[in-house]
Amino acid sequence: MTSGRSKHVILAVGLLVLLLAGLPLWAAAQEQTEPAEAAQDKAAQAPAKTPQQTAEGVVRLDEEVFVTGSRTEARSVSESMAPIDVLTAREFEGLTGADLSDQLRTLVPSYNVNTQPISDASTIVRPASLRNLAPDHTLVLINGARRHRAAVIYWLGNGVADGAQGPDLSAIPAVALRQVEVLRDGASAQYGSDAIAGVMNFMLRDARKGGSLELRGGTYKDGGGDAFSIAGNTGLPLGQHGFANLTFEYAGSDPTDRSVQRDDAALLTSVGNTAVRNPAQIWGSPKIEDDLKLWANTGYLFGGGQQLYAFGNYVRKKVTGGFYYRNPNTRAAVFSGDGGASLLIGDVLDARDGVLDGSAHCPRVPVTNGVPNQAALGQVFADPNCFSFQELFPGGFTPQFGGNVRDYSAVAGVRGLIGDRLSWDASAGLGSNEVDFFISNTVNASLGPDSPTLFDPGLYKQDETNVSLRLGYPVNDTVHLAGGLEWRDEKFTIGIGQLESYINGPFAEQGFSAASNGFPGFGPLSEGNWSRSNFAGYVDADFSKASTWDVGAAARFEHFADFGSTINGKLAGRYAFNPNVALRGSLSTGFRAPTPGQSNAFNVSTQFDLVLMDLVNNGTIPATSPVAGLRGGKALVAEKSTNYSLGAVLRLGKVNVTTDYFRIDLRDRLAVTQNFALTPQEVEGLLAAGITSARSITNFRFFTNDFETTTQGIDVVATYSPGNTGFNLLFNHTNTKVTAFNPDTLSAGRIQQLEEALPTTRGSLSITHAIKDLRLLGRLSSYSGWYDADDAVSYDDIHPEQGFVFSANHFLVDLEAAYAWNKRITLVIGGQNVFNHYPGENPGARAGVGNLYSQYTPFGFNGAFWYGRIKYDF
Numbered sequence: 069m070t071s072g073r074s075k076h077v078i079l080a081v082g083l084l085v086l087l088l089a090g091l092p093l094w095a096a097a098q099e100q101t102e103p104a105e106a107a108q109d110k111a112a113q114a115p116a117k118t119p120q121q122t123a124e125g126v127v128r129l130d131e132e133v134f135v136t137g138s139r140t141e142a143r144s145v146s147e148s149m150a151p152i153d154v155l156t157a158r159e160f161e162g163l164t165g166a167d168l169s170d171q172l173r174t175l176v177p178s179y180n181v182n183t184q185p186i187s188d189a190s191t192i193v194r195p196a197s198l199r200n201l202a203p204d205h206t207l208v209l210i211n212g213a214r215r216h217r218a219a220v221i222y223w224l225g226n227g228v229a230d231g232a233q234g235p236d237l238s239a240i241p242a243v244a245l246r247q248v249e250v251l252r253d254g255a256s257a258q259y260g261s262d263a264i265a266g267v268m269n270f271m272l273r274d275a276r277k278g279g280s281l282e283l284r285g286g287t288y289k290d291g292g293g294d295a296f297s298i299a300g301n302t303g304l305p306l307g308q309h310g311f312a313n314l315t316f317e318y319a320g321s322d323p324t325d326r327s328v329q330r331d332d333a334a335l336l337t338s339v340g341n342t343a344v345r346n347p348a349q350i351w352g353s354p355k356i357e358d359d360l361k362l363w364a365n366t367g368y369l370f371g372g373g374q375q376l377y378a379f380g381n382y383v384r385k386k387v388t389g390g391f392y393y394r395n396p397n398t399r400a401a402v403f404s405g406d407g408g409a410s411l412l413i414g415d416v417l418d419a420r421d422g423v424l425d426g427s428a429h430c431p432r433v434p435v436t437n438g439v440p441n442q443a444a445l446g447q448v449f450a451d452p453n454c455f456s457f458q459e460l461f462p463g464g465f466t467p468q469f470g471g472n473v474r475d476y477s478a479v480a481g482v483r484g485l486i487g488d489r490l491s492w493d494a495s496a497g498l499g500s501n502e503v504d505f506f507i508s509n510t511v512n513a514s515l516g517p518d519s520p521t522l523f524d525p526g527l528y529k530q531d532e533t534n535v536s537l538r539l540g541y542p543v544n545d546t547v548h549l550a551g552g553l554e555w556r557d558e559k560f561t562i563g564i565g566q567l568e569s570y571i572n573g574p575f576a577e578q579g580f581s582a583a584s585n586g587f588p589g590f591g592p593l594s595e596g597n598w599s600r601s602n603f604a605g606y607v608d609a610d611f612s613k614a615s616t617w618d619v620g621a622a623a624r625f626e627h628f629a630d631f632g633s634t635i636n637g638k639l640a641g642r643y644a645f646n647p648n649v650a651l652r653g654s655l656s657t658g659f660r661a662p663t664p665g666q667s668n669a670f671n672v673s674t675q676f677d678l679v680l681m682d683l684v685n686n687g688t689i690p691a692t693s694p695v696a697g698l699r700g701g702k703a704l705v706a707e708k709s710t711n712y713s714l715g716a717v718l719r720l721g722k723v724n725v726t727t728d729y730f731r732i733d734l735r736d737r738l739a740v741t742q743n744f745a746l747t748p749q750e751v752e753g754l755l756a757a758g759i760t761s762a763r764s765i766t767n768f769r770f771f772t773n774d775f776e777t778t779t780q781g782i783d784v785v786a787t788y789s790p791g792n793t794g795f796n797l798l799f800n801h802t803n804t805k806v807t808a809f810n811p812d813t814l815s816a817g818r819i820q821q822l823e824e825a826l827p828t829t830r831g832s833l834s835i836t837h838a839i840k841d842l843r844l845l846g847r848l849s850s851y852s853g854w855y856d857a858d859d860a861v862s863y864d865d866i867h868p869e870q871g872f873v874f875s876a877n878h879f880l881v882d883l884e885a886a887y888a889w890n891k892r893i894t895l896v897i898g899g900q901n902v903f904n905h906y907p908g909e910n911p912g913a914r915a916g917v918g919n920l921y922s923q924y925t926p927f928g929f930n931g932a933f934w935y936g937r938i939k940y941d942f
Contacts, residue, residue, distance in 0.1 A: 149620055149640040149652050150253035151715055151728040151783055157273070160242040161886075167238035169196050173926075174849065174882075176250050177783055177800035180826050182226070182924050183353055188587065188673050189528070191354050191389040192471045192503055193220040193236045195229035198265040199252070199732070200779060200802045200826045202739075203234030205660060207255065207263035210240075210270050211365070211379055213479050213536075214259070214556070216499025217663065219528035223671045223688055223740075226924040227821020227857055231688070231740040231771055233530075233663045236501060237268075239383040239475045243282065243299045244315035244363040246273045252783060254711030254732065256658030257622040257638035260554065260604055264658045264709045264732065272365035272379055275303035276311030279942055286935030289904055292324035293353055293930055310368030319359040323389070324352035324930045330918040332395050336463070339438045341396070343463025351919040353930060354389035354470070374484035380477050388470035391510075391586045392674055392683055392917060396464040397435045399683065401581035402457055402513045403464070410434045412579060413448055414455040414516045419574035428453035455517050467510035467586040471503040479534075491540040502529040504563075507587045513580035514573030526565035526590035530665065532558045550608040559599035560665035565589025581685075588672045598664040602628040618642045626659075630667075631706050634659050648719040652728075658709040662738055666771055667691070667704055684766040686743055687754075695753045696770040699744050700813050705773050708735045723788045731780040733807075736773040739822070742815035743767035775809035777822065792838040799831040817857065824855035824862065827926050829877075841888040845898070849880045849927070856922040859910050863922055880905050880927055896937035904932040 155175050169181040173196075181196040198206040203222065208215040218236035222229045248270050255263040279302030287294045297319035304312045325347070329337075333348035360383065367377040398408035405412040410432055417427035428451065433444040440458070448454040481495025504527040511519040538552040569589025572582040583589055606624035619641045627633040638656035645651075671688045691701040715728030745767055746754075754765070781802035788795040806819045829852035837844045855862045884898030907925040910916070921929035 147615070147618075147642070149618055149642045150251060150654050150713060151652075151726060151730075151785075153248075153250040153252070153785065155248040155250070157242075157245055157247060160245065168240050168242055169194060169237045171242060172196075172237070172248075174832065174847070175798075177785065177798040177830055177832070178252065178781070178802055179250075180830075180926055182926065183928055183930075184225070185351050185353065185389060185919075185923050186391055187222075187224040187923075188469070188671070189220040189471065189503060189505070190222045190224050190229070191469075192387045192473060193218045193222075194238070195222040195225045195232060195234065196237060197228060197826065198250075198268070199730070199781065200228065200804050200828075201265040201732070201734075202232040203229055204232045204262055204663070205265040206234065207259050207261075207267045208235040208237065208270070209259075209267060210477075210479070211272055211377075212269060213495060213497055214532075214534055215270075216477060216501060216532040217530050217558070218475075219501045219503045219530040219560070219665075221528070221665050221669055221671070223673050227818065227825040230821075231666060231738070233665055234262075236473075236475065239361065239381065239501075240270055241299060241315060241317040241361045241363065243280070243301050243317060244272055244361075244365075246271045252728070252730070253640075253654055253713050254638070254656040254658045254709060256660075256709070257624045257636045257656055258606065258608065260556075260624065260626055261602075261659060261661045261706075264660055264707070264711070264734070272363065273301060273303070273313045273315070274311060274365055274367065275313055276305045277303050279303055280939055281942075282937060282939045284935060284937045286933055288324060288930050289932040289934060290326075290930070293322055293933070295319070295321035295935075297359075306366060306368055309370075311366065313365045315361070315363040317359075317361040319356070319361075321353070321356045323350070323355040325350045326920050326929050327351045327918045328913050328920050330393065330916070331914050332398070333393060333464075333918075334914075335438045336396070341438075341463055343396075343461075345463065345466070347918055348464065349393035349466050349918045350390050351917075351921075351923065351929075354387050357386040357388070359385040372484065374482055376480075376482050378478070378480040380479060381475065383473070383475040385473050386470065387473065388468055391467040391469050391507075393466045394461070394464045394510075394585070394683075396458050396461060397438060397440065399464070401579060402511065402585060404435075405579040408435055411440055411445070411448075411456050411458065414575050414578055414580065416453045416455060416516065418578065419516060422574070422577075424577060430454035457511060457513065459517070460511070460521075465509050465511075467507055469505070469507045469587055471505045474500075474502045474504075476500055489541055493536075493538040495534075495536055497534045499532045499534075500530065502527060505565075505587065507569075507584050510585045512568050512571065512573060512582065512584050514576035514582040515568060515571070516573065516575040516580065519573075520568055523569040523584040523589060524566045525569045525584055525587050526595065527561075527563035528665070528669075529561040529563065530558065531561070532556065546611060546613060548610040548612075550610075552606055554604045554606075555601070556604075557599060557601040558664060559597055560663060560668065561597040562590050562595050562669065564592060564595040570594075583672075586674050590670075594670050596668070598668045600628060600630050600661075600664050602626055602661070615647070616644055622656075628661050628706070631661050634706060634708075650717040651715070652717065653714040654711070656711045658711060660707040660709075660738070662704040662706065662771070666738070672765060687765040687768040688740060689754070689768055689770050691770045691772065693770070695750045695768065698750065699741070699770075700774070700810070701770045701772070704738065704771055705736050707738050707773070709733060722790055723786065725784070725786040728783045729780070730783070731778065734777045734779070737775050737777055738771060738773055739775070739814075739818075741769045741772050741774075741813040742818050743769050772810070772813045774813045775822075776807045777804055778807050779804040781828075794834075794836045796834040797832075799829075801829045802826075803828050820855060821857045825857065825924065827852045827854050830926070843886040843888075845882070845884040845886075847882040849882070851878045851880075851926050853877075854922070854924060854926060856910075856924050858924075859912060859916070859919070859922055861910060861912070861922070863908055863925070878905060878907065878927060892941050894939040894941070896939070898935055898937075900933045900935075901927070902932055902934075906931055 172179050173181050178199045184190045184194045195203040215235045221233045251267040255267045281300045283298050285296045299317040301315045306312045327347040327350050329347045333344050336344045363381045365379040369375050396403050413430045415428045418424050431444045431447050433440050448456050477499040479497035483493035505525045508522040534556045536554040540550040542548045569584040570591035576582050604626040608622045610620045612618040622638045624636050636657045640654035642652040710733045712731040718725045784799040786797040832849040834847040853863045880901045882900045883902050886896045888894050907921050913920050
């Protein structure tokens, strides 16, 4: 570990020791008062009899809700009309991932998330997807309330996630969760926009006593990634009939390095350039610092049966990653202006008077076999009126990019009963996510020798407000009616960067690029905020007969201030032939409205072009801009879907199996286009629009609704629990095909990304076994291949002529042992990917940008991770 990280660990251990020393006294005091509080505890559990909304969108009493209340040993809820996974807090205890997203990848068969190195803001907030659709095709709820989006738009996400804007699941600590419900079915008719692939509902802990403290630490077998976390949760009584459940987590992790030295950097070293770092460019996980998560969940039951509830969070962290290496001889518009034949030399006098007449008479500095002419370069260095960025960075430079994340939310509501039948729930919530970017070890080349090397490019911010009223009425034992009204407003903000991060400096006319190199800052014409409100009303009806059959219907009307109105519906049913065999299915329509950020944001990303074998700047511009209009850009519309599912439930003694087929037809699907080369006229158009970095942009793209897809597959979940041993089998096969597209906006490469970027098949088999105080866990996970557009390699093919074999299936093994030292203290040791499995090596790593493995591997590229954990329950 680094010295700074060690200090954090020492501090965390010290804090844990102090807490462990004091908590037995607190726990004993609680135990002494427990008999007097027994009646209060029962009353505090009364919220279980207050109205809640199930994953099907039907308001019921909690004592009847099978989604949150009836799951025992089963992995999936077999009584539901649609496939639902319910993950308890205990299932997260056997996982030590970087964050909740990594843990969910292990537990949910169709969930995917990558590490995302060198992916601009996608490194800070990683895109995650369900059923191989975009991150914003899955709706995320907290305690049944819509979770706000992250501010980050995933400009780089290996195709499927490009341009998406979804919530940041890493902000949720697993220790705060009572359970997680994953509805793998379209649910726009119940919940509105985004619920095309499904719904993930994170239920917070609601205990009013007890708690736990936990200290974790781990490292990768092959080095780097040293990680630690200290987390705690406690339940406190709030008066006689209430609770306050509080959670904290503080964590951090060091970066990893899985790179090889690039050929161009190795050449520089071989000819005597001692300033080149080895490796010049690092591919690996980013550094995460000051990762603080605070969550609270509260409730209070009044004498009349009404319950006041509130929950919220405050989260912050700092994430730092690397960018591409800038070669000191060839990087265009910084070190060279002619492809590396000679160095780009700035004339200070011309920059000062604005007349390009060569006033300083700076010499030409040719480059031969990677070595600049030393005599000419020495003349430049000696002349104060001549300038080369080799004076600052003789070995080139690799920008360091990251962001400071701030996330908070607050939801409050009241629910109760009118009479003994009509349930109601009124709530309001606020949510905000902000990413304040920074970039260092880079320059605004157009400022010449006056350029800083650290920049504040500005920020992205997402703010959302939600107000809802939900009603439920059980007509009789067979019929249940529900309905509700919702109002939502979301605002996306681009905050201006420091002047030097976006200004077009005096050296720009000499061919030096403007703005902070790697991530241009947001200027006065880029900054702004854009908002959009929408209103919705919905009705649900549920018809059931004991445990024999169940039919549900739902309809939702939604009006958006900028996209107009939409009506969606759903019909679902389940029929049990006997207690052991049942069929279920659903048919629904869905939609997703483009966000204000997707409609208005501007971004420039530096990417490696495999054809040019060089870095190029690619811009994403609003679809309604005049330049986009020349290539078919137009106002965006909402995506529309039709969802089908058909499944079977089978029980054979202690064996439970659910199998579900699904199909999702998406029309007017939203994504970014292929890259278009900028013409000189288009450059002038972007400059006129205030985009000062336009001269350094090679290509541009924009959002479009120009294609349709069909995604279909099968999910299998099986459990077997004979005594002290448990078996869980998860399997998912998902295939996406682009069924129609506009060839003027989507290239064959973009189509291949959308169809092949994510594995089509995933599976896992977990086995747990308890021996008195010892609990053992083993897990085998499998992933099929994927296509990496940045490497232009399909990681499921065999290439013997290249000496590389990319396995069509990748198998990983996780092992863990937990020992209960006593009733309160548990010690855990374990390993993830214990056999140190890596994806196939990238054959173009050395000739390209040095990434030894695909950055989009679905299981990571860091190898085996070993960890230890100590947990104290009170």
